Amino acid sequence: MEEPRKRARPGRAPAPAGRTGRPRQAEVARLAGVSQATVSLVLADKRQGPAISEETRQKVLEAARSLGYVPDPAARRLAAARNDLLGVFSFTATFPTDVRHSYYPFLVGVEREAAERGYDLVLFTGSSTGGAGAGAPDALGRVRLADGCLFLGRHAPVQELRRLVADGFPVVHLGRRDEPEGLHWVGADYVSAAREVVGHLASLGHRRMVLVREDDEAPASTDRELGFLQGLEAVGQGDNPGAVFRSADPERDLTPERLRGWLADGVTAFVAEETDTGAAWRALRRAVADAGIDCPRDASLALLGSPPADLADGPEPTGFDIPRTRLGAAAVRMLAALVAGEEATEPLVACTFRPGATSGPPPAAGDH
């Protein structure tokens, strides 16, 4: 049976050590021979507060150092509403067993930028393995321990996020997201990137192109399509209704025959969107191979993103890379701004164009 802890220290003894065992400002004060408030002032290093004598200052600093004093984040947050901690919350495990699905590249940027700005990171072990506060209705509540929080993953519950946002708690979502309203996010500029890819193909001489995409309404998908169409428009191909091929199962529907039909119609370049599964790109590559088409001689291919792992060994696709690390950094920048009460920073991060080896000039008319 555990000894029922005494209700704090009965007497007014100078508190040898708090419940936590960790030294507190009171002890630093005692050791330095000053008051606790003075310690707080010295450690806060305020510009405008009461000036403190250099001597006192040193005494306090020395005492704090020798005791290994570190402010309690909870108390700090409670009293001052800030503790220089930024939260990171993901709705799947932050470190999934399969590295491929991981947020790793983002975290590289997150860590770097946070360090740069003097923030430490709290990784909220979210709904991952069913631990901490898995399905609890206020699973997200814990993030309020930090000054603000970054959210990763698609499955963030709207209701809880809405609550945080409504309360004015600084929140940034990694990846574009329209709900709840008012949620801040940072994301890749797929529109510009897709447009640039089309522009590249056009500069090689291509005019008629087809975009292969899955049946998905995610912003990442619609943005790519938008950019693709803008790119076509820019080269005077904006009025071609068949320029977008949309299928719930491209690997089934994108047959070699269909491909040959397009080619016969004068299409010379094909663009695939990137998705989790990579189905569009896989379907495209397979159809090209099955149809015996030589790429990039007979047709050019481009991928709006990176290839899935199983196709990573093939020729480097023309397209763009998603700047995951920079996205992570941008998210932290925005979060830091919100925490400081400033305006949100620019949400869009530019993608990096990748020339690749799957595109070239279109075959001269009459070839093949």
Next chain:
Amino acid sequence: MEEPRKRARPGRAPAPAGRTGRPRQAEVARLAGVSQATVSLVLADKRQGPAISEETRQKVLEAARSLGYVPDPAARRLAAARNDLLGVFSFTATFPTDVRHSYYPFLVGVEREAAERGYDLVLFTGSSTGGAGAGAPDALGRVRLADGCLFLGRHAPVQELRRLVADGFPVVHLGRRDEPEGLHWVGADYVSAAREVVGHLASLGHRRMVLVREDDEAPASTDRELGFLQGLEAVGQGDNPGAVFRSADPERDLTPERLRGWLADGVTAFVAEETDTGAAWRALRRAVADAGIDCPRDASLALLGSPPADLADGPEPTGFDIPRTRLGAAAVRMLAALVAGEEATEPLVACTFRPGATSGPPPAAGDH
């Protein structure tokens, strides 16, 4: 006597809303017509505390729900004298750009186990990019913000660790480590694992074996050698002085001639230790190839660990895998125990034997 003006709410009105604008227990209490303490009790839903009438219970729950009450984690942790935070400190960036060198597999286990136990993680951006508390002499001081801390990487400064340990701050190092004294660690059981590999080779019929190792005094190296020797001992080969080949540069010193010499002497199996560089295994494979030896027909090979990235494509080596994920989990288990004031848990984690394809029965005497 003049009434000292209150800082926050001037009157003693029942606090319509705190700084945060979010409802507090006091308001829930007011709405439910009970005291704040009762609200706390109801919401805590304790098993053993004072029982509360179902009616009150419902009133409180209803009030809390209608107000959208969400507990403040900072206040909660402050009052409970625990912040349920475990630190993770690495001396290189926790998320290095090159994923290969990363702590990723460990973090998988760390996250999982921490979540399981209701802890969140604080990532201290150690000496990484020069952020938070970069090269500061007390860079490690920050970790005291957590309830305990996990250290990754070889370069933990002994002095500062000693200080933390001396202060009774719960610290666990990932990887065996003898200094400072009293430091807790978890590590892979290389001794048993190496012994098991030798046992496997022996069971195939091998008797004379040679261990190729680098000139390194790290515990991970000496443990492997120890296990290797124990394994030999177990099959009556304990008195062979030439069983360990040690070189500062195995890729230079392990020549095909030397290999043939060993074979001529009756050695039928070769074991390489795993190191950062993978030099021992690389040297061994190259010498075998250069000498035109067929593995596993003419000689068996084993690797005490995993192959370096550049040799990952070769045949799977007989040997063992380091259970990195389980190591991470074990580290958290131990840290949690220390935080709870309990005894440290078992530091050794078993490796996983890997049959592989580089070993088989020794050639019959007289073959080749």
Next chain:
DNA sequence: TTGTATGCGTTATCAC
């Protein structure tokens, strides 16, 4: 069974 009184460690505001 419920209410009262305190304390958790910090910050911030005042008098001295």
Next chain:
DNA sequence: GTGATAACGCATACAA
């Protein structure tokens, strides 16, 4: 310059 002292929001021993 320095030291009381009052919150911050919640938990809990103890009285009622």
